Structures are given as C-alpha cells and as structure tokens.
Amino acid sequence: MLPPGKLPPEALERLFTKLGASDPRVLLGPGKGIDFGAVDFGEKALVASTDPITGAVEDIGFYAVHVNANDVAVAGARPKWFLITILLPEGSDERLPERIMDEIDREAKKLGVAIIGGHTEVTPGLDRPIVIGTMLGEVEREKLVRPDGAKPGDAIVMTKWAGLEGTSIIAREKREELIGVFGKDLVERAASLIDYISVVPEAILAADFGVNAMHDPTEGGIANGLYEMADSAGLGFRVFPDKIPIRDETKAICRYYSLNPLALVGSGSLLIAVSRDRAKALVEILLSRGINAAIIGEFLAEEKRVAVVNGEERPFQRPETDELWRIFDE
Known part of the structure; x- marks a missing residue:
C-alpha cells in the first residue's frame, strides 16, 4: 500500500515510460526530481508546473499560488499565468470558495500573475478542500536553469530555513494545543513563517548570478529535496546537517x-x-538582500548520499513520507 504524499521514486520511474506523443519542442519533460516542464517558444522557453495543496485548510489559496510559482521560478523564469482547480467537500459553505479565490487573487497580484482559467466543484469523499494549481512562466531559452544541471563538486547552497511551510501549517492547524504548551508568542511566530514561502526573489537573483541547478524542497523537506536534486542529475551528495x-x-x-x-x-x-x-x-549576495543563506554540502560524482556527523560519514536516509502527514494521521 502506498503511503500518503508523493509516489515513491521507483513507482514514478515506471510511470515515466508512458509519456504521450513525442514533440521536439519539449526542452524538458518529466523525470525523477523534476518539478517543471519547458517548451521551446523561439527565443523564449515556456515553463510550466502543477502542484496540489492537500495538507492545509487555512490560507490554502495563498499556498496554491506560491508553491506553484516557486516551481516555475527555479527554472529562472518569471511566473506569469495561473490555472486553478478547487475541489470542495460536500456540505461546504459558499463562503469557502470565495475565501480561497480572494487569497488566490491577492497573492497572484503580488507576483504580477494573471489567472487564465480553472475549474471548481464539490467533490464527494473529501474531508477538506484540495486546490490544484498550474503555473506558467517564461524565460529566455538560453537562460533556462535545468533541474538536472548540478555538477560533481558543486556546492549546495540553501536559503532561509528548513521546514518553513510545515511549521506554519502545524502552528495554524494545532494553534490552541500549541499555545497551551509554548505560549502565544512562539505559536504566532511559527504561524507567520508562511510569509517566507515565496522563493521567487532569490531564484531570479540566483539565475541572474549564474547557477547550475535549483530546486525548492516541498514534500519530504530538505532531505527529500536533496535526493530529488541528486536523482535528476545522477549524482550523490555529502551534506553537513549542523550547517x-x-x-x-x-x-x-x-x-x-x-x-x-x-x-x-x-x-x-x-x-x-x-x-x-x-x-x-x-551567499554574500543573498545575505546582503536580507535572504538567509548557507553552504550545507556538495554534490559528488559517486552516487552515495551521506551526512557528515562528528566528522564521520553516515548514510543520509530519504524520507518515506512527509512528516506533516503524521500530524494529520493522528
């Protein structure tokens, strides 16, 4: 039985054999660790990505815009057009889709993104709303940053902090319980981490600086993100957890x-x-722009994936599922 969250890599790899018609204009198609596709449009490339929001109820429209925009921005592209599908549980109040669309409208305007279509329905069998977005953007074809472009010896730079989205979701969904444990101030700070969710500014900055690959870690966090990046490039990595x-x-x-x-x-x-x-x-440029950043490891030619703890290399395990599901499975 499959666990909640993304399909395991081996299951995805089997599915990648069914890829539809061949098209020479496809610059980048589906693959392990790849979260966007790219199509040749002459001097520019059209970049597209799709992602569902399944683990949040509060601010679900906010997450839908920014999670999908992030996947386009890691290609060095500016997010421009958005399609949205909203699936609602039976018995939903009419105010729920209005609230979700208000959030989508507000956040899309912040990024300069136009809403160009979508679908909304009440879906039997759901216990919470699900929002699925498809973001489109464009970049000069020669400046496309491929997700499989990491090279042996490359440093791994990480921006901001691990687990930001998950921390914010848990703080919002378990607010009263956590206030009773930690007090209101910590819980409010944790909930406000949603404000850091966009990586569009640093992704565009890094693309202009000149980097080999970028990836925004979603399900499975930093650990799975490192694996996805290494998978797509056919590399290993050495990471320093204390950094x-x-x-x-x-x-x-x-x-x-x-x-x-x-x-x-x-x-x-x-x-x-x-x-x-x-x-x-x-890192210095990122820090000068107020974006926290650190060098946390390096990519390796050999396909080992290890963490250095107390000066010793240890296997760095890939998560079977995201830790957030443990909260909602209780």
Missing part, C-alpha cells in the same frame, strides 16, 4: 511532535547547485 539552518520555532514544534525537521514540507527554502569557487559570493 542546515533551522528556526527555533521549528525545532520546538518538531521536538514536541517527535518530527524530523529535515523531512518536514519545506516550501520557502531554495536549494542551489553552484560552482564551488562562486558559492561564497552567492
């Missing part, structure tokens, strides 16, 4: 629920593969 930035709010909530913050849904952070000799310069 991975984690906010105190995330640490506290993860300790309370016995969660691994590195495997908690991580939208808001960006993983970047950049030449080792340019990594420090990139």
Whole structure:
C-alpha cells in the first residue's frame, strides 16, 4: 500500500515510460526530481508546473499560488499565468470558495500573475478542500536553469530555513494545543513563517548570478529535496546537517511532535547547485538582500548520499513520507 504524499521514486520511474506523443519542442519533460516542464517558444522557453495543496485548510489559496510559482521560478523564469482547480467537500459553505479565490487573487497580484482559467466543484469523499494549481512562466531559452544541471563538486547552497511551510501549517492547524504548551508568542511566530514561502526573489537573483541547478524542497523537506536534486542529475551528495539552518520555532514544534525537521514540507527554502569557487559570493549576495543563506554540502560524482556527523560519514536516509502527514494521521 502506498503511503500518503508523493509516489515513491521507483513507482514514478515506471510511470515515466508512458509519456504521450513525442514533440521536439519539449526542452524538458518529466523525470525523477523534476518539478517543471519547458517548451521551446523561439527565443523564449515556456515553463510550466502543477502542484496540489492537500495538507492545509487555512490560507490554502495563498499556498496554491506560491508553491506553484516557486516551481516555475527555479527554472529562472518569471511566473506569469495561473490555472486553478478547487475541489470542495460536500456540505461546504459558499463562503469557502470565495475565501480561497480572494487569497488566490491577492497573492497572484503580488507576483504580477494573471489567472487564465480553472475549474471548481464539490467533490464527494473529501474531508477538506484540495486546490490544484498550474503555473506558467517564461524565460529566455538560453537562460533556462535545468533541474538536472548540478555538477560533481558543486556546492549546495540553501536559503532561509528548513521546514518553513510545515511549521506554519502545524502552528495554524494545532494553534490552541500549541499555545497551551509554548505560549502565544512562539505559536504566532511559527504561524507567520508562511510569509517566507515565496522563493521567487532569490531564484531570479540566483539565475541572474549564474547557477547550475535549483530546486525548492516541498514534500519530504530538505532531505527529500536533496535526493530529488541528486536523482535528476545522477549524482550523490555529502551534506553537513549542523550547517542546515533551522528556526527555533521549528525545532520546538518538531521536538514536541517527535518530527524530523529535515523531512518536514519545506516550501520557502531554495536549494542551489553552484560552482564551488562562486558559492561564497552567492551567499554574500543573498545575505546582503536580507535572504538567509548557507553552504550545507556538495554534490559528488559517486552516487552515495551521506551526512557528515562528528566528522564521520553516515548514510543520509530519504524520507518515506512527509512528516506533516503524521500530524494529520493522528
């Protein structure tokens, strides 16, 4: 039986054999660790990505816009057009779709994104709304940043902090329980981490700087994001867990629920593969723009995936599922 969340990589790989018609204009199609597609439109490439929001109820429209925009921005493209599908549980009040669309409208305007279509329905069998977005953007074809472009020896730069999206969702969904444990201030800070969820500014900055690959870790957090990046490039990696930035709010909530913050849904952070000799310069630029950043590891020619703990290499395990599902499975 499949666990909640993304399909396991081996199951996805089997499905990739059924890819529809061949088209020479497709610059990038589906593959392991690849979250967007790209199509040749002459001097520019059209970049497209789709993602559902399934683990949140509060601010679900906000998440739908930014999670999908992030997947386009990691190609170095500016998000421009959005299609949205809203699936509502039976018995939903009419105010629910209005609230979701208000959130989508507000956040799309912030990014300069036009809503160009979609679908809304009440769907039997759901216990919470599901919002599925498709974001389109464009970039000069020669400046497209491929997700499989990491090279052996590249430094891994990470922006912001691990588990941002998951921390915010848990703080909002379990607000009263957590206030009773940690007090209102910490819970409000944790809930407000939603404000960091967009990686569009740093992705465009990194693309202009010149990097080899970018990836925004969503389900499975930083841990799964590293695997997805390495999978797409056919590489291994060495990571230093003590260098991975984690906010105190995330640490506290993860300790309370016995969660691994590195495997908690991580939208808001960006993983970047950049030449080792340019990594420090990139980090300095990010920091100068008020974006937290750190070098957390390197990609390897050999396909081992390890963490360095107390000076020793240890296997770095891929999460079977996102830690967030453990909260909603209770």
